[in-house]
Amino acid sequence: MMGIDYKVRDAVEALNLKYIRALDRRDMQGWLSTFDNPGTYVCIPKENEDRGLPIAYMLDDSYARLQDRVTQVTKIQPDAVEHYQPRHFTQVVDIRPLGGVNYRVETHFTVNYTPDNTGRTDVLATGTYVDEVVVNGEARFRSRRAVLDTNVVPRYVAYPI
Structure with missing residues (x-):
């Protein structure tokens, strides 16, 4: 991160905060607003990532699929899943x-x-x-890949990570 303009670093940090605040509040429209159009989101185990396997927990490979994810969480799954309160903790470690x-x-x-x-x-x-x-002023994700350290989580993943 050496040599990265502080305005870029601050914009990236603000984007991460907006992202995790939205998910921790189960605010899916807020989550969607962190993505650029076009934008993508993938949640994949590290083992699959390392082996080049496309099998993922979530694979939203277009902005329309991101919008579908919002619909899935807000309109389809409210009565179909056991809900939980997520709490995200993040640390930016590299910007290039x-x-x-x-x-x-x-x-x-x-x-x-x-x-x-x-x-x-x-x-x-x-x-x-x-x-x-x-x-470009405000930061947005063109793509976000959540690469999980393990290929097994203790429960199903109802919301984006």
Whole structure:
């Protein structure tokens, strides 16, 4: 991150905060607003990522699919899943210019969850976000890959990581 303009760093940090605030509040429209159009989101285990296997927990490979994810969470699954309260903790560890207003960003994450019916908090996932971020005034994700450290999580993933 040496040599990265502080305005870029601050914009990336603000984007990450907006992203995790939206997910922790289950605000899917807020989540969607962190993505550029076109934009993509993938949540994949590290083992599959390392082996080049496309099998992912979530694969939203277009902006229309991101919009479908919002519909899935807000309109389809409210009565079909056991809800939990997510809590995201992140740390940006690398920002590299890709040219122009595009940057490659790596951010470590931990997501805790508390099921609505138990009140017991556990770790849902840890890993690294590997992103392409567009910083043109406000930052947005062109792509976000949530690469999970393990290929097994303690429960199903109802919301984006």
